[in-house]
Amino acid sequence: MSKRPFVIFGAFAAICVLVIPFIALGKAGDAQSGDVQVAARDEGGKALVFENCGQCHTLAAAGIDGIVGPNLDQLLVPSGANSAQMYEGLxxxxxQALTCGVKGRMPKGILVGDEAESAAAFVAAYAGQIGKGPTVDTTTAQHPDPPDCG
Ligand code: HEC
Known part of the structure; x- marks a missing residue:
């Protein structure tokens, strides 16, 4: 009698036991982290962005996928390659968007003060960083004062 059916069944069983849970766990991980490695120091900023920006914006690092406003990964880092040099500008x-609003379509003052700074630092360090971590250490990077909206 041929052993072949057993070998095929064995291979099939191995696929079920090993590969399917691996795929399922990978998917669950993506939904939470957006496949971006968020540093412990940035969890507070992530939570602020998750709670206050997610109804309108997409940003993979914060696990948000709103569609009312622009996708911040794509708008802020169109090349897909963020860097430490871009941090201060971003x-x-x-x-500026948080302090002054944007063209009357994004309301100003969604977050103010320390919370606005923390959210802005998170977005600047993680926009476009899909599959990567932050571009800078947000606790030591330069943070210019919010603008005067006039
Ligand atoms: C009520 C919906 C809404 C919420 C909430 C919101 N935004 Fe926006 N945002 C918008 C819209 C709409 C635009 C695009 C305005 C335009 O250019 O027409 C925008 C634009 C922006 C821009 C681009 C500004 C530029 O320079 O082009 C940034 C950055 C931004 N938002 C960040 C944030 C952050 C960070 C949060 C959370 C703290 C947030 N937004 C919350 C609606 C929202």
């Missing part, structure tokens, strides 16, 4: 752009 931070300034986000703190």
């Amino acid at each position: 931070y300034t752009r986000v703190i």
Whole structure:
């Protein structure tokens, strides 16, 4: 009698036992982290962005997928390659949006003060960083003052 059916069944069983849970766990992980490695120091900023920006924006690192406003991964880092050199400019752009609003379509003051700074730092360090971690240490990076909206 041929052993072949047993070998095929064995291979099939191995696939079920090993591969399927691996795929399922990988998917669950993606939904939570957006496949971005968030440093412990940035969890507070992530929570602020998750709670206050998610109804409108997509940002993989915060696990948010809103569609009312622009996708922040794509808008802020169109090349898909964020870097430490871009951090200050991105931070300034986000703190400007939060402080002054955007063209009457994004309300100003969704977050203010320390919370606005923490959210802006998170977005600047993680936008476009899919499959990667932060571009800078947000606790030591330069954070220019919020703009005067006039
Ligand atoms: C009520 C929906 C809404 C919420 C909540 C919201 N935004 Fe926005 N945001 C928008 C819209 C809409 C735009 C695009 C405005 C336009 O350009 O027409 C925008 C634009 C932006 C921009 C781009 C500004 C630029 O320079 O082009 C940034 C950055 C931004 N939002 C960050 C945030 C962050 C961070 C949060 C959470 C703290 C947030 N937004 C919460 C609706 C929202």
